[in-house]
Amino acid sequence: MGTSSISEVSGGSFFFRRVLLPTGWAQDARVTTTRDGVIRDVQCNTVAAPDDTKADTVIPGIANVHSHAFQRGMAGLAEKARRNGDNFWTWREVMFRFATKLTPDDVEAIAALAYVEMLERGFNRVGEFHYLHHSGDGSRYADPAEMAKRIAAAAHETRIGLTLLPVLYTRAGFDGGALHPGQMRFISDIEEFARLVDACRRLVSSNPECVVGVAPHSLRAVTPGELHAVLKLGAGGPIHIHAAEQQLEVDECIAHLGTAPVEWLIDNADVDDRWCFVHATHITETEAVLLARSGGVVGACPVTEANLGDGIFPLEAYQTRKGVLGVGTDSNIMIGLADELRALEYSQRLAQERRNIAADGAVLSTGRVLFNAAGEGGARAMGTRWGIAAGQPADFVALDTENESLCAFEGDDLLDTFIFSSRGRVIKDVWRAGQHIVKDGSHIHRAAIAARYRKTLKALVASL
Ligand SMILES: [Zn+2]
Known part of the structure; x- marks a missing residue:
């Protein structure tokens, strides 16, 4: 378990130009903030007090709605071509091989670096879609929450906000075929899963900021009966599911259940604003309408979706229906808020041969529309609220306005530049729940966490 040396701070006050x-x-x-790092009050057009912590330009952090932290360690390992062609399913073979090797210590070391990178790159909270439950061969750890504990420890050490989403995964696919050996450590039955959810709740009970949800992995990995059993365990928290990431999965869903996954879920489960549909890449017009109406959130992961060759999320059709959207780093092939927002917009431009697709009639800044959407939608998917306002955690991201990319800009121009054109470390300082955890672009524990990661990764790659 990682322990933290970040000192608890007393209430404070900040002044932002x-x-x-x-x-x-x-x-x-x-x-001004409370001793617990919650914003007490925001006053504008005022003057600084002598003891205020000062920053030039500050934006709120945004939730990363979908992460598999361990996959940070295999980033770059699946970029070699195979003779018979590559797709999501061949990438998954590499992921299984890597995942099988990981010890609890390895997972904690990798997750800690991934979370440091998230905090340094604009995210204040992570939705960890956690499915690595057992040891490499599927044998059970003495503590069923051993791996969840490591995720919680990495979050605690780095101070990233955590929405922990234990995953139920019971079968190889819609036809219930033989399990791949690489899936053995993901598999649980519903009784085991119920115990895990309880254990996760106990694990974070001392931290009121942590949220525990439930995550049926996908319609291919759980049966309809198991899905309904998972929903009963949800206790009002977030519900996340992979849906319509791959056309093959959509086709199989239609063959086995009669309709495409998002439509099936809306028809057969009480979908509301607690739901996050991760990817939703291959949704139909009808599904875009149903999804937007449900209040559920699409968890788009455009950098991973590009890397895996998943396809392009129909952003415009979804936005037109006032659909709610968050962004996630998923495979962690790259980690950065600006990268996700840029990739989301660029994929639309490439497909449609037009520019500034996300901007709408009311707000003309593409960056501002994407940033606000991801902020609001991300918080909804995480079971939290968003923005710099009284009652919210004191999560502040200070941009480096002396950086050559940003130096001449203000307001929405600055946000557009941050997302589409920033070079180098343009995030200078980050406060999370009032604690100054990124200074001059680096997390205060980066050196130790990176050293542990290097040792871990070299040994793992040598063992593959
Ligand atoms: Zn995923």
Whole structure:
């Protein structure tokens, strides 16, 4: 288990020359916080007090709605071509081989680096879609929550906000065929899973900021009966599921259940604003309408979707229906908020041969529309609220306005530049729940966490 040496801070006060609030950009804002790192008050157009912590331009952090932290360690290992062609399913073979090797210590070391990178790159919270439950051959650990504990420890050490989503995965596919050896450590039955969910809740019970949800892996990996059993365990928290990532999976769903996955879920489960449909890449127009109406969130992961060759999410059709959207780093092939938002917009431009697709009639800044959407939708998917406002965690991301990319810009121009054109480390400082955890672009525990990661990864890659 990692332990933290980040000192607990007392209440504080901040002064920001420019800050993005839920109501828009504000000037000369003084923000006071409680001892627990919660925002007490925000005053604009005021003056700084002598002891205020000062920053030039501050934006709120955004939730990373979908991560498999361990996959950070295999980033780059699946970029070699195979003779018979590559796709998501051949990538998955590499992932199984890598996942089988990981010890609990390895997972904690990899997750800690992934979370450091998230905090340094604009994310304040992670939705960890956690399915690595057992040892490599599927034998059970003495503590059923051993691996979940390691995820919680990495989150605690780095101070990233955690929405922990234990995953139920019971079968290889719709036809219930033989399990791949690489899947043995994911598989649980519903009784085991119920115990795991309880254990996860106990694990984070001392941290009111942590949220525990449930995640039936996908319609191919759980039966309809198991899905309904998982939903009963949800206890009002978030519900996340992979849906319509791959056309093959959609076709199999239609063959076995009669309709495409998103439509089936909306027809057969009480889908509401607690739901996050991860990917939703291959949804139909009808599904876009149903999904938007349900209040559920699409968890788009455009960098991973590009890397895996999944396809392009129909952003415009979904936005037109006022669909809610968050972004996630999924495979962690790259980690960065700006990277995800840029990839989401660029995929649309490439497909449609037009520019500024996400911008709407009311807000013309593409960056601002994407940033706000991912902020609001991300918080909904995480079971939290978003933005710099009283009652919210004091999560502040200070941009380096001296950086050559940003130096001449303000407001939405600055946000557009941050997302589409920033070079180098443009995030200078980050406060999470009032604690100054990124200074001059680096997480305060980066050196130790990176050293542990290097040792872990070299040994793992040598063992493959
Ligand atoms: Zn995923």
